[in-house]
Amino acid sequence: MREDRRLRRRNETVQEILDTAIEVMGEEGVAALSLAEVARRVGMRPPSLYQYFPSKLAIYDALFERGTRQMVEVLDPYLPRLAEDPRRAIAAGQEATIAWVVANPVLAQLLYWRPVPGFEPSPQAFGPAVRQLEVLGEALRAAVDAGQLAPAAASEEGVALFTVLMSGVISQQLSNEPSAPAGKGRFTRLTPKALDMFFRYYAAEKGEPDE
Known part of the structure; x- marks a missing residue:
């Protein structure tokens, strides 16, 4: 159950990151995605973002x-x-x-x-x-x-x-x-x-x- 909760939280964070990336791209342009800005909006430090996505x-x-x-x-x-x-x-x-x-x-x-x-x-x-x-x-x-x-x-x-x-x-x-x-x-x-x-x-x- 603990593993299930951990996986669920991870999936929720992944979807939040993707939703936020869409938000940033909608404002700045699709090619202008900033991982630092995505991390800031989801409330994490940029290095932590790479635990979910290794690159832009x-x-x-x-x-x-x-x-x-x-x-x-x-x-x-x-x-x-x-x-x-x-x-x-x-x-x-x-x-x-x-x-x-x-x-x-x-x-x-x-x-x-x-x-x-x-x-x-x-x-x-x-x-x-x-x-x-x-x-x-x-x-x-x-x-x-x-x-x-x-x-x-x-x-x-x-x-x-x-x-x-x-x-x-x-x-x-x-x-x-x-x-x-x-x-x-x-x-x-x-x-x-x-x-x-x-x-x-x-x-x-x-x-x-x-x-």
């Missing part, structure tokens, strides 16, 4: 993993809807993704940009991002199987094009109107139109789209 890059890595895990959690509720109407489920899942991005701009920058020189997520941190792409592929294949999209929509190129369209919306929103509410921003409002462009290009009745 380790904090970025933990935050990247937090963000990718949250993104997968956002999409999970829409997977059962694929059996009913894949296209509608894809659209709803993407709207939820945009809402998460608007609510978590610091984590979104880590996921969608590369704002920190020298930072590359570890395989563990990147694992949920791979799952996110797998979920997208499953959703597009479900739409193909339902006759809503052409087979090419679920190809490697189709998945890549989908991410380009949605990442473009996200990047423009983060760059120009980061504080605008989801669905109200000049660029996030274009999400349905961007999805419609994808769906029309890969419309089932057209078969394989022209190169």
Whole structure:
């Protein structure tokens, strides 16, 4: 029980450090994270912080993993809807993704940009991002199987094009109107139109789209 309490306290401290790091990055910029400032805000000396994270890059890595895990959690509720109407489920899942991005701009920058020189997520941190792409592929294949999209929509190129369209919306929103509410921003409002462009290009009745 004593070990369990110690582990629980450690986990709570880790989450507090990460929450504080997000707070600092939100004020100073993602690449301007100061471990000394994080330590000051959580009430510990900088050397003590290294007992939890050996480097600044380790904090970025933990935050990247937090963000990718949250993104997968956002999409999970829409997977059962694929059996009913894949296209509608894809659209709803993407709207939820945009809402998460608007609510978590610091984590979104880590996921969608590369704002920190020298930072590359570890395989563990990147694992949920791979799952996110797998979920997208499953959703597009479900739409193909339902006759809503052409087979090419679920190809490697189709998945890549989908991410380009949605990442473009996200990047423009983060760059120009980061504080605008989801669905109200000049660029996030274009999400349905961007999805419609994808769906029309890969419309089932057209078969394989022209190169």
